[in-house]
Amino acid sequence: MTDAAPFRAFKGMPPVPYFPVMGASxxxxxxxEQRSWHEDCYVGDWSFVPQxxxxxxxxxxxFRDLSVxxxxxxxxxxxxxxxxxxxxxxxxxxxxxLRHAEDDFEYQVGTPQWTLYNAHKGGYDVEITFxxxxxxxxxxxxxxxxLERLTKTDLRDVRFMNTKxxxxxxxxxxxxxxxxxGEIGFEIQGPIENYPTVLEAILEAGKDFGMRRLGTRDFMINHLEACYPTGAMHFYNALGDESLTDYRKFMDENLPPEWEPTPFNGPLRYNFSTxxxxxxxxxxxxxxxxxxIEMGWGRNIAFDHDFPGRAALEEEMANPPRKVVTLEFNSDDMKRIHASLxxxxxxxxQLDLPENQWVSAWTDWIxxxxxxxxHSTHPGYSVWFKKTLALSFIDVAYSEPGTEVTVLWGQPGEPQTEIRATVAPAPYKQDSRRRDLRSEPALA
Known part of the structure; x- marks a missing residue:
């Protein structure tokens, strides 16, 4: 097992702030900006996500050998x-x-190093680019x-998680x-050299629809409302332990040249979680x-092939110990936290409203x-619901919505208090992602 103390933010290592490449706050x-995805729409820039x-x-x-x-x-x-x-x-x-062709795949992921390492380790006949x-x-x-003002391409026949x-x-x-x-949405992708042209066109098309640009201060709030647990924020990617010496040695010796001017040549060389x-x-x-399974992704697992972790997941699937929920923090207790200043x-x-701007896995005891x-993770304040919320991983026996619990607030060795919280569903807001676009009214 690996000692956790060196990984504690500020005490063991400095936390990684949101990078300038992620855009304006x-x-x-x-x-x-938070109201945009409830009332109108937004454009968010996720071009920094590596692939x-x-x-x-x-x-x-x-990918079959590595993936569940x-x-x-x-x-x-x-x-x-x-x-x-x-x-x-x-x-x-x-x-x-994304599958671009029969033998052509693009993986957009915070930790692409693991695929790179295993491709070399396993001697797969593949060509890898970044x-x-x-x-x-x-x-x-x-x-x-x-979108219908932006392009002549008909997008109404595109089903969820499909491309055109x-x-x-x-x-x-x-x-x-x-x-x-958790709303109708598309991600518009293409070569980075077209970045300014495409962004300008999106903003122009969005003027009559109340479009807002999404800053980094709200990056995790829609993930929180819609239940998208995110590595390094809501959980710690399993690349931090001492058993991975061969992997770390490989990354030291085989850092792709394309990554040299990026954070992958610094704090993110081995892991997005730091x-x-x-x-x-x-x-x-x-x-x-x-x-x-505990993050709500059990439906993605197929036990029709061998992959790392299969035996452990088969055992857990039969008797899951925890599940993901949303914790709704008591507002009077949150006022008390801020009033303590x-x-x-x-x-x-303190909670830096609406959420802390560190790539760090905030984790509190429930x-x-x-x-x-x-564990209650990475809390954030939702203007729409006027609540502090947290995606949380709780023992199944206490996961029923309406269950009253408390959250231990404050780092060890510093002033601590308990915040009352109520278990709520995850996702917290209504999920409208999969609506049939063919029946949507014309808006353009």
Whole structure:
């Protein structure tokens, strides 16, 4: 097991801030930007997400060997949420895999190093490159109107997690239907050199639809409302333990030249997860790893092939110990936390509204009658719901919506208090991603 103490933010290592390449923190103000995916629409820039492109006769076999997913039905033009685990069934890597051709795959993921390492280790007959692309998310109830003004390509027949090639002016792009805000949404992708042209066209098309640009201060809030657990924030990617010496040696010796000017040549060389904070005081960093089952991704697992972690996940699937929920924090208690800055008495750890701007796995203990029953992660404030919320991993016995619990707030050795919280469903907001676009009214 690996000592967790060196990974504690500020005490063991400095936490990684959001990188400048992720864009401005705010454009029209974080409260206004949060309302966009409920009322109108937004454009968010996720071009910083790295990807690894794998071509060749063994490309499909590489992803099948590494991933929990079923690849029996994976036609060209389809996208999948692909998950890779260690031998204990804990998530090492997860992201979107696009199939461009029979032997051509693009994995957009925070930890592409694991695929690179295993491709070399396993001697797969593949060619690997590291392209840079623009990835603009357009999402919200009015997003279809923006897209129909933006392009002549008919997108109404595109089903969830499918792609379609089209044009924006004279520029060819790929439209990937997804919806990280739990609303209708597409991600517009293409070569990075077309970045300014495509962004300008999106903003122009969105003027009449109340479109806002999404800043980094709100990046995790729609993930929180729509239940998209994100590596390094809501869980710790299982690449932090001492057993991975060969992997680390490989990355030191085989860093792709394309990554030299990026954070992958610095704090993210081995892992997107680098630190944690919060009241969790466990001894082993492995205790912050998560299985796909407890994160609500059990439906993605196919036990029709061998993959790392299969045995552990089969056992867990039969009797899951924890599940993902949303914790709704008591508002009076949150007011008390903020008021401690001005009142006599201890000052408690503060939540940087709407959420802390560190790539760090904030993890607090969930308590019931003094017993530790789970982890509350990376809290954030939702303007729409006027609540502080947290995606949380809780013992199944306490996962029923309406269950009252408390969250231990404050780092060890600092002032701590308990915050009352109520278990709520995950996702917290209504999921509208998969609506049939053919029946949507015309907006353009």
């Amino acid at each position: 705010e454009h029209s103000g974080w409260m206004d 690894i492109r794998v071509k060749g006769p063994d490309a499909l076999r590489l 997913n079923d690849f029996v039905k994976f036609p060209v033009g389809k996208a999948k949420h692909v998950i890779q685990c260690n031998d204990d069934g804990k998530v090492i890597s997860e992201g979107i895999l 392209p840079f692309t623009h990835k603009f998310q357009v999402s919200g109830p009015k997003s279809l109107g923006v 090639t089209g044009e924006i002016g004279d520029v060819e792009v790929t439209f990937l239907r997804q919806g990280m805000a 630190s944690f904070t919060g009241s969790w005081d466990g001894e082993n960093i492995e205790d912050l790893y998560r299985s796909p 001005y009142d006599d008495g201890p000052i408690y750890q 308590l019931k009658d003094g017993e530790k029953i789970g």
